Amino acid sequence: xxxNADGSWDRIDxxxxxxxxxxxTALAVWAFANHGHSASxxxxxxxxxxxxGVEFLFEHSTYTPIAVTPSGNPDTNANGLGLLLGEKPGxxxxxxxxxxxxxxxxxxxxxxxxxxxxxxxxxxxxGAGTAYIDIVQxxxxxxxxxxxxxxxxxxxxxxxxxxxxxxxxxxxxxxGLEAAEAFGVTLPDWVRPACEPLLTANCxxxxxxxxxxx
Numbered sequence: 404x405x406x407n408a409d410g411s412w413d414r415i416d417x418x419x420x421x422x423x424x425x426x427x428t429a430l431a432v433w434a435f436a437n438h439g440h441s442a443s444x445x446x447x448x449x450x451x452x453x454x455x456g457v458e459f460l461f462e463h464s465t466y467t468p469i470a471v472t473p474s475g476n477p478d479t480n481a482n483g484l485g486l487l488l489g490e491k492p493g494x495x496x497x498x499x500x501x502x503x504x505x506x507x508x509x510x511x512x513x514x515x516x517x518x519x520x521x522x523x524x525x526x527x528x529x530g531a532g533t534a535y536i537d538i539v540q541x542x543x544x545x546x547x548x549x550x551x552x553x554x555x556x557x558x559x560x561x562x563x564x565x566x567x568x569x570x571x572x573x574x575x576x577x578x579g580l581e582a583a584e585a586f587g588v589t590l591p592d593w594v595r596p597a598c599e600p601l602l603t604a605n606c607x608x609x610x611x612x613x614x615x616x617x
Contacts, residue, residue, distance in 0.1 A: 406431075410455030422496035425463055425489040425503055429510035432456040436513035443516050457514050460507050461524035461538075463496065464488045467562070469544060472551025475593035477544050485545025486538060487562065501549075501558045505575030508542045511535065512582035536587060543583040546576055547594050556600030568601050569615035 406412055412427040432453055435441075440449040442457050469478055469485040477485065488507035490500040517536035526533035549558050557568025558576050577598070584590055604616040 406452065406456075410452075410459040412456075422494075422499045422503065425460060425496060426499075426506055428456050428459050429489065429503075429507045432460070432514050433506075433510040436510070441516070442514045443519055453514050457511060458521065458523040460489055460511065461521060461526060463491060464507075464524050465491050466525055466541070467492070467545065469548040472548060474551035474597045475591050477548035477551050477591060479544055479589045479591060480537075480540055482541070484541055485548050486541035487545055488542045490562070492562070497561060499560060500562050501560045501564070501572040502575050504542065504546055504549075505577075505579030508539065508546065508579035509575075509582040511542070512539060512586040515539075517587050539583050539586050540588040543580060543588050543590060546580060546583075547591060550576070550594065550597055555604070556598055556602070570601065570605050570612055571614060573598070573601055 407424070410428070411424045412431045413424050435449055435453045440447040440453055442450065442454040444450045444453075465487045466484045467487055468483055470483075487500065487504060488511065489503040490496050496503060515535040517534070519535045520532035521535070521538070522528070522530065522532040526538065546558075549562055550556075552565045553559065553568055554566050555568035557570070557573040559565065559567045560572065580590060580594065602612070605612045605614070607613055
């Protein structure tokens, strides 16, 4: 009942901003998928709702050129592109992209399957569509590209924020990359070591972690 006509979910206070709607939609899709209602669950009454929610995420996604970073090469499929899931540069959503990408990636992995294809958003591919496995790989490549460019061993709020990171943002990207790897994509060998500086800097003597080291 709280779903919008375009397949998205909004803030419960009635406010509407695409960045909020993208995250709310991803979390709703993820929750449905965790209860067996995926975008491909033909026998589920919620399948059309979940599938439309995933398409909403795709419609608000953008490809971006990626290249070798100081930490290593993030472009595992050598297509020169990363996918910014739920982010369109120059819009409000770009200010919170560090959170959005990981949440969206996890939702897509939970709700989809590797063999599924879509023509939504930038995935038309001349009418042939794009396979979910390729979408997830390019999305993971974009996340590792941001990590490789970050001097703190994590992620900033924005794609171009390379000198700030905190564990709040990083946690969602950890979850996203874990989901992508379980989905069947490849992560570069340097990714896990590249995460260590931020974790080490935020680990307290008692074994707990703080928000950031600043």
